[in-house]
Amino acid sequence: MWPAVSAWAAPLNTCAECHEMLEGQTRGPAALFQVDVHSKRGLTCADCHGGDPAAQDPTLSMALEKGFVGRPARQDIPGFCARCHADPAFMRRFNPNLPTDQYAKYLTSQHGKANAAGDEDVAVCTSCHGVHGIRSAKDPLSPVYATNIPGTCAVCHTDADLMKRHGLPVNQHWDYAHSVHGQALLVAGDRGAPHCASCHGSHEASKPGAIAVGNVCAQCHSLSRDLFAASPHKMVHEALGLPECEVCHGNHAIQKTSDEMLGTGPESFCARCHEPGSKGFETAQAMRAAVEDLKARIQGAEESIQRAHHFGMDMEDAEYTLHEASSRLTQTRAYVHSFSIEKVKSVAGEGLAHADEARKAGEKAVEEVYFRRKGLWVTVALLGIFVLALIAKIRSMDKKGPTHSG
Amino acid sequence: MGSPMGARERLKSFFQARYNLGGLGELVTHKTVPVHGHSLWYYLGGTTLVLVAVQILSGLLLLLYYRPSVGEAHESVRLIMTKVEFGWLVRSVHAWAANMAILSAFIHMASAFFLKAYRPPRELTWVTGCLLFFLLMGFGFTGYLLPWNTLSFFATKVGTEIASSVPVIGKVLSTFLRGGADVGDATLSRFFWFHIAALPVCLFFLLGAHLMMVQLQGMSRPLSVRSERAMPFIPNFLLRDLAAWSVMLGIVLALSAYYPATVGEKADPFAPTPAGIEPEWYFLWMFQTLKFFPGHILGLEGELVAIVAMGLAGLVLILVPWLDRPAARGQAHWLAWLAGFLTVFYMIGMTVYAKWFIARH
Amino acid sequence: MRADRPGARGFFITRRSFCQSALNGSLLAILAAAFYPILRYLKPPPGVEAAQSSVVAAKIGDLKPNSAKIFRFGNRPGLLVHTLEGELKAYSAVCTHLNCTVQYDDASRSIWCACHNGRFDLKGQVISGPPPRPLENYEVNVRGEDVVVTKTG
Numbered sequence: 001m002w003p004a005v006s007a008w009a010a011p012l013n014t015c016a017e018c019h020e021m022l023e024g025q026t027r028g029p030a031a032l033f034q035v036d037v038h039s040k041r042g043l044t045c046a047d048c049h050g051g052d053p054a055a056q057d058p059t060l061s062m063a064l065e066k067g068f069v070g071r072p073a074r075q076d077i078p079g080f081c082a083r084c085h086a087d088p089a090f091m092r093r094f095n096p097n098l099p100t101d102q103y104a105k106y107l108t109s110q111h112g113k114a115n116a117a118g119d120e121d122v123a124v125c126t127s128c129h130g131v132h133g134i135r136s137a138k139d140p141l142s143p144v145y146a147t148n149i150p151g152t153c154a155v156c157h158t159d160a161d162l163m164k165r166h167g168l169p170v171n172q173h174w175d176y177a178h179s180v181h182g183q184a185l186l187v188a189g190d191r192g193a194p195h196c197a198s199c200h201g202s203h204e205a206s207k208p209g210a211i212a213v214g215n216v217c218a219q220c221h222s223l224s225r226d227l228f229a230a231s232p233h234k235m236v237h238e239a240l241g242l243p244e245c246e247v248c249h250g251n252h253a254i255q256k257t258s259d260e261m262l263g264t265g266p267e268s269f270c271a272r273c274h275e276p277g278s279k280g281f282e283t284a285q286a287m288r289a290a291v292e293d294l295k296a297r298i299q300g301a302e303e304s305i306q307r308a309h310h311f312g313m314d315m316e317d318a319e320y321t322l323h324e325a326s327s328r329l330t331q332t333r334a335y336v337h338s339f340s341i342e343k344v345k346s347v348a349g350e351g352l353a354h355a356d357e358a359r360k361a362g363e364k365a366v367e368e369v370y371f372r373r374k375g376l377w378v379t380v381a382l383l384g385i386f387v388l389a390l391i392a393k394i395r396s397m398d399k400k401g402p403t404h405s406g
Numbered sequence: 407m408g409s410p411m412g413a414r415e416r417l418k419s420f421f422q423a424r425y426n427l428g429g430l431g432e433l434v435t436h437k438t439v440p441v442h443g444h445s446l447w448y449y450l451g452g453t454t455l456v457l458v459a460v461q462i463l464s465g466l467l468l469l470l471y472y473r474p475s476v477g478e479a480h481e482s483v484r485l486i487m488t489k490v491e492f493g494w495l496v497r498s499v500h501a502w503a504a505n506m507a508i509l510s511a512f513i514h515m516a517s518a519f520f521l522k523a524y525r526p527p528r529e530l531t532w533v534t535g536c537l538l539f540f541l542l543m544g545f546g547f548t549g550y551l552l553p554w555n556t557l558s559f560f561a562t563k564v565g566t567e568i569a570s571s572v573p574v575i576g577k578v579l580s581t582f583l584r585g586g587a588d589v590g591d592a593t594l595s596r597f598f599w600f601h602i603a604a605l606p607v608c609l610f611f612l613l614g615a616h617l618m619m620v621q622l623q624g625m626s627r628p629l630s631v632r633s634e635r636a637m638p639f640i641p642n643f644l645l646r647d648l649a650a651w652s653v654m655l656g657i658v659l660a661l662s663a664y665y666p667a668t669v670g671e672k673a674d675p676f677a678p679t680p681a682g683i684e685p686e687w688y689f690l691w692m693f694q695t696l697k698f699f700p701g702h703i704l705g706l707e708g709e710l711v712a713i714v715a716m717g718l719a720g721l722v723l724i725l726v727p728w729l730d731r732p733a734a735r736g737q738a739h740w741l742a743w744l745a746g747f748l749t750v751f752y753m754i755g756m757t758v759y760a761k762w763f764i765a766r767h
Numbered sequence: 768m769r770a771d772r773p774g775a776r777g778f779f780i781t782r783r784s785f786c787q788s789a790l791n792g793s794l795l796a797i798l799a800a801a802f803y804p805i806l807r808y809l810k811p812p813p814g815v816e817a818a819q820s821s822v823v824a825a826k827i828g829d830l831k832p833n834s835a836k837i838f839r840f841g842n843r844p845g846l847l848v849h850t851l852e853g854e855l856k857a858y859s860a861v862c863t864h865l866n867c868t869v870q871y872d873d874a875s876r877s878i879w880c881a882c883h884n885g886r887f888d889l890k891g892q893v894i895s896g897p898p899p900r901p902l903e904n905y906e907v908n909v910r911g912e913d914v915v916v917t918k919t920g
Binding site: 373387 | 484487488494495637641642645646648649652653655656659660663664665666667668669
């Protein structure tokens, strides 16, 4: 079977012995191959490149009869890797979890199709995974580790000359890196955030297609998508052949949403299509008003609680209610995607009730503070009367029996 | 109409027939209080006493709801402050009266020092007074931890850490205080035990002795006062005392209503020490002194030197009656006055500096 | 004004007896003012057994299998789930995405957030949707009739 010891150091690997002494392109990639996942699984040069590593004579060790393949042409690399990676029976011996459909998918991808057509520019396996230093995708140093993927794609997709030849833009990486998703993945390191392959696919990379974009977003933003699907917008977008989420939120440059996007203000997305006086325009205004109303009431409640805090009152109960109100605000913002003022208002209404309850709790606490102070002054007044009466008594006592000599 | 005097007389004779109250009555009624320009200072002992009484009463009330364990201490204090009716008042009074008691005791002590009240035959009154003052600080130190909030947790950590630099017994002392290697559940139980069991017993005996001595020997007359004027303790001085106590009570209540005690954030032993950790204000001058001490003095560890110096200072304070020999002969020596003045000046200065320093950084 | 006869307690009172009654009256009032809050303080607070880092989330039998309830834990909500298998589990009900309050979905036997359709399994792990982290798990103990939920760690 496969040699158990690291083959590069094994005495019978004549590939290494010779190629380490060569210069230039034929020099053996010893150091690089040390970290390679294939090397770690015990594979040697000959397992990919063929030939006989036991033979001392170069003509024998690299004889075609011994299955020597040598260096595959760039165009042939996918097929070269697929000899093993598309063979489930073979791959199971190393990693039963590793899919074996990458090659099949690759053939359907933009890269794969162009490669088959003889395009030398497009990505092959080694473009993304590297060569001789190939790491597992779970290795944070791998170029295809989640947080490294955007940079890996960008190697080609920000190359202006290369993209120009294919009529492709180069700004996607820039847009993505500054988007809410890019910030989450690249800055905050949240590996749950989507990268290029989350929408475009990896081996099967291609454009998602107008309608499919919504399905991609729905992987995470399922409620917004469900609400949208039940909304009047769904039909209109379909009829016009428009994408769904993308129309308002964009694609690579998706920004963190703000309430300004809703309504009919200068930043509003609604007003781009809905003209003043139309029903859509009114709904947009009403939805924005519902959000703003809830925001204002929550702020009022916050201030009320803050005031009570300032007086040293413990407001745990009110904070709990306020948390519920804020939760409803978040929910209201999601329900905007129903584009139904009734649905938005019913969620916002619950929030309003919570916010009012929290505000009242704050006001009650402040009233309690004033009550305490009133109580204090009554007591102080009583103490004052007592002290005055004492002074009067002391005086009369001193008058009657003045201090005597001890 | 049943005369109240009649009832009182009957009660008196009931007890008189069974117990000889004459001697006790004699002791109380014969005490007089000197009248002179410095008489004002005589009230401070009384106010300290009444504040201690307020502490005992409010402390007993707090015991009803307080639970001394890491899981429940902070929560039970929060319960007292929010759910229990007037719980905020009881706890705030306990916190404010504690501060006022320390302040009042400090002024009482300083006035006794400058008026040289420790002259023979009142040496032991001074010694018990000093010990009582240390005891009050002990109450403050142990009580500070009980709400188990971030500030008190870390202050206690630092405080007990300092104890570990005491020569020879440092490690043992720190382990004894903490009830283990670190500040935790055991420390809380222990501090609770100090606060409501060990220290109160000490307080009972020391305070009893202190009051008994004052009662037996009467108030000291300052050296500078030649007049022999005096007033009976009962009722003339007692009524004045009552007025002073009422004013003190009013101050404590007003502070409690306007600046109620806070609960703070529950202590998290695994959190990093937050910035601006400070002990109660009456420990600040010591805390600041420790900070100022250089790391090494004459080959010795600076902290060690500081702690030994402070221990010696405490000892000197207790031994003042025997150190101030001229006072025993009825002479006021300028050196005693200067030493006292510099000490008070240093303590106030350091406290103000520490407050200002910590507020700024 | 002086009363004609000693001991007369008529309409007119002496200055001295006025002082005395002011003294007695105010002393009584002060005592009352001190005892009133103390008596109120001694009254156990309603509905609160004890505030602690654990809380009685429900009574045993409150929850049918495959149902859940929201309970209050300090100033945040918690979720107590009685699973179909009869196990009691508790979580922080604060969604790790944008702090909405999550709920139990008995149809899919998972925990669901209404704000953005985030879904967690009954171990608190994220199944789908935007939540970046699992829900915080609490410890559940049954003490007599009470289901007690405790924050761990």
